Amino acid sequence: MTLLKWPAKNLAADPSASQLTQLLNSLSDVVMMLDEQHQIKMINQCWQDITGISIEQTQGRTFTDFLHPEDIASWTQLMQNLRPDSKEVIWFRLISASGELRWCEMRLQSMEKNKLYPLSATLCDITPQVRNEQVRHASYRSLQSLVDRLPAMLYRARNNISWSMEYVSEGCELITGYSAENMLNQPQVSLGAMIHGEDAGYVWEQVQIALENRTTFSIEYRLTQADGKEIVVQDKGRGLYSESGMVLGVEGIIFQTTI
Amino acid sequence: MLNIKRKHWPTIQEWLGQRLQFVTHNSKPKPALDLNDLAFKLATANDINETLPKVLTALQALLDEQFTSSERGDLLVLFSNPLTSESYVHHCLQEAPSQKLIQSLHQHFTIRKPIENRLIKLEINGASLNCAPIRLFDHDNQTIWLMMCFRQALPNEKKLKWEMALIEQTLAKGLQAWFQRESKVKQALAAERAIYAAELHDSLAQVLGYLKLKSAKLDKLCLKAEYAELKPITEDLAAYTQCAYHQTRELITASRLTMQSESLSQGVTNSVREFEQQSAIVFELDNRLPVNLLPPKQSIQILYIIRESLSNIVRHSHATHARVALRLKSTSQLHIQIEDNGSGIDFAAARSDSFGLQIMHERAERIGATLNISPRPDGGTLVQLKMDIGDLS
Numbered sequence: 001m002t003l004l005k006w007p008a009k010n011l012a013a014d015p016s017a018s019q020l021t022q023l024l025n026s027l028s029d030v031v032m033m034l035d036e037q038h039q040i041k042m043i044n045q046c047w048q049d050i051t052g053i054s055i056e057q058t059q060g061r062t063f064t065d066f067l068h069p070e071d072i073a074s075w076t077q078l079m080q081n082l083r084p085d086s087k088e089v090i091w092f093r094l095i096s097a098s099g100e101l102r103w104c105e106m107r108l109q110s111m112e113k114n115k116l117y118p119l120s121a122t123l124c125d126i127t128p129q130v131r132n133e134q135v136r137h138a139s140y141r142s143l144q145s146l147v148d149r150l151p152a153m154l155y156r157a158r159n160n161i162s163w164s165m166e167y168v169s170e171g172c173e174l175i176t177g178y179s180a181e182n183m184l185n186q187p188q189v190s191l192g193a194m195i196h197g198e199d200a201g202y203v204w205e206q207v208q209i210a211l212e213n214r215t216t217f218s219i220e221y222r223l224t225q226a227d228g229k230e231i232v233v234q235d236k237g238r239g240l241y242s243e244s245g246m247v248l249g250v251e252g253i254i255f256q257t258t259i
Numbered sequence: 260m261l262n263i264k265r266k267h268w269p270t271i272q273e274w275l276g277q278r279l280q281f282v283t284h285n286s287k288p289k290p291a292l293d294l295n296d297l298a299f300k301l302a303t304a305n306d307i308n309e310t311l312p313k314v315l316t317a318l319q320a321l322l323d324e325q326f327t328s329s330e331r332g333d334l335l336v337l338f339s340n341p342l343t344s345e346s347y348v349h350h351c352l353q354e355a356p357s358q359k360l361i362q363s364l365h366q367h368f369t370i371r372k373p374i375e376n377r378l379i380k381l382e383i384n385g386a387s388l389n390c391a392p393i394r395l396f397d398h399d400n401q402t403i404w405l406m407m408c409f410r411q412a413l414p415n416e417k418k419l420k421w422e423m424a425l426i427e428q429t430l431a432k433g434l435q436a437w438f439q440r441e442s443k444v445k446q447a448l449a450a451e452r453a454i455y456a457a458e459l460h461d462s463l464a465q466v467l468g469y470l471k472l473k474s475a476k477l478d479k480l481c482l483k484a485e486y487a488e489l490k491p492i493t494e495d496l497a498a499y500t501q502c503a504y505h506q507t508r509e510l511i512t513a514s515r516l517t518m519q520s521e522s523l524s525q526g527v528t529n530s531v532r533e534f535e536q537q538s539a540i541v542f543e544l545d546n547r548l549p550v551n552l553l554p555p556k557q558s559i560q561i562l563y564i565i566r567e568s569l570s571n572i573v574r575h576s577h578a579t580h581a582r583v584a585l586r587l588k589s590t591s592q593l594h595i596q597i598e599d600n601g602s603g604i605d606f607a608a609a610r611s612d613s614f615g616l617q618i619m620h621e622r623a624e625r626i627g628a629t630l631n632i633s634p635r636p637d638g639g640t641l642v643q644l645k646m647d648i649g650d651l652s
Contacts (some may be wrong), residue, residue, distance in 0.1 A: 036372065037363075037366055038366065038371075046555075057385070062362070062366065064370065068545075068547065069344070069546075069547050069548075069549070070546055070547075072343050072344035072370075073341070073343060073344055074368070076341050076344055076370050077341075079370065079371060080341070080371065095547075101545060134541045135541055136578075138535070138539050138540060138541040138542075139538070141535065141536065142538060142539030143539075145536045145537070157490050218314070
């Protein structure tokens with residue numbers, strides 16, 4: 001194995017201060033230096049591009065002056081736990097010159113070994129990513145709350161005699177008396193065990209026929225709830241298949257038909 | 260045997276006069292400052308912002324007597340809350356401490372982790388200042404600091420410690436009692452409000468719920484031609500009952516949210532989360548207000564207006580994005596803006612049961628705020644609430 005070394009001849013002569021400034025100002029991330037008072041001592045041009053606040057107006061000011069008030073607490077907490085050898089990442093909102101908010105990711109660390117201050121930091125504008133994530137989250141949240149509020153139990157189960165569950169909606173508690181969490185994590189709690197003994201065989205058969213024919217099933221059977229109460233439910237579902245036709249599981253919805 | 264020789268025996272008057280002079284000379288102490296009395300004043304203060312500076316003035320005078328003029332320092336009390344990033348400086352100076360000093364103290368004690376019993380050197384406007392902090396106690400998320408700020412030479416450390424001990428004890432005793440009393444009053448108020456809200460929920464809301472169903476049914480029955488004359492009345496009846504029911508429910512929710520969080524900010528955050536769950540709209544909350552800005556009376560009304568706007572967005576707007584912004588435009592102007600990119604309000608086609616907007620206006624008026632509901636330039640609706648909250652600076 002060869003130890004890869006940066007060849008000495010590739011190293012340019014020490015760059016001049018103006019070259020370094022040019023390099024820093026050409027970056028599309030903010031680079032800054034903070035002192036013990038968390039005042040901005042050095043900052044590159046990108047700051048002005050992101051926030052619209054000039055470098056002159058920024059230098060010497062405390063960094064929290066630019067933070068959204070709700071994000072100052074997490075910044076303070078981070079600063080209080082900072083150690084000379086730690087490298088931290090934090091997300092926050094900056095208030096731009098126009099008053100608009102910019103979501104940013106900051107990576108910061110000590111500049112010198114064994115000495116906490118000064119700190120060096122890079123700042124990246126992640127506003128578009130955060131906005132996209134918010135849209136994605138809103139759509140997921142909307143679907144999730146719709147599913148969980150339905151007065152029925154949506155499920156995805158394995159095709160076995162216990163009908164062990166991979167997913168159940170919150171309606172599980174209404175139908176079975178067990179919480180969705182219990183149904184998923186406790187092996188002794190299974191839909192198979194709750195189906196009335198006289199109906200279990202019929203349920204298994206009907207589902208297997210539907211899976212075989214690749215059709216949907218709609219069956220009615222008796223279910224014993226957690227408190228021992230017996231109810232009649234309607235179960236409508238279908239199989240889940242791989243491209244090769246292998247049965248991967250069963251998906252469906254169970255709702256109560258009588259009390 | 261006593262051998263008393265004296266050249267001149269004083270007369271009884273002279274002797275009495277001398278004794279009296281002696282007694283009055285010895286018992287002429289400066290009027291003793293009753294520290295317990297000061298602690299009591301703090302403990303029972305109605306407005307700590309008014310009482311604490313007065314107490315500090317008395318304590319400052321007591322301290323000044325013990326030091327030479329070059330050794331004297333200024334007494335300050337700092338309420339520091341790192342969680343909300345808020346610092347309140349209480350002082351007894353003729354002129355308020357400079358912004359730079361307040362900012363430095365905020366940096367040292369609230370933003371950063373302060374080291375106890377360590378002298379802090381501050382550079383304020385070119386002059387150096389030595390600050391000796393003493394941690395009095397912690398209450399909830401707040402830390403209460405007592406500090407002496409010296410512009411010139413520092414007095415002897417032992418002497419300073421000795422002289423500060425009584426001051427520290429008095430302030431800690433008084434302020435701790437005040438905080439405890441405040442907590443108890445808050446708890447009692449919350450319990451009282453909870454009882455009223457529960458009462459409102461169990462009695463009025465139940466009856467209104469029943470009336471709402473019945474009046475709607477009656478209105479439907481009057482669709483028949485033979486009852487045409489009654490229709491406008493039943494329509495009104497159904498609409499107003501529906502409105503009263505809706506208002507009562509919202510009031511109960513708003514007061515519950517204000518009771519739970521004790522702050523408008525938390526109430527708004529909870530409300531946005533609640534409405535988020537009911538839709539696929541992307542809600543953005545931009546809250547730049549200090550935590551305890553408004554008293555509960557105003558907070559409830561504002562929260563009601565915000566909740567009404569949010570519920571309109573979810574129910575009618577067909578929006579994909581909504582934004583709630585709470586800001587202080589100056590030190591005395593509160594601006595709240597709720598906007599969405601939906602289909603906008605068609606004021607001409609407002610339904611007969613949509614009293615919501617009217618009630619929002621009434622509630623704004625009640626707290627001296629102005630409410631403006633208008634179409635948003637880029638489509639959708641813009642609700643703006645502006646309120647003068649007195650100078651906060």
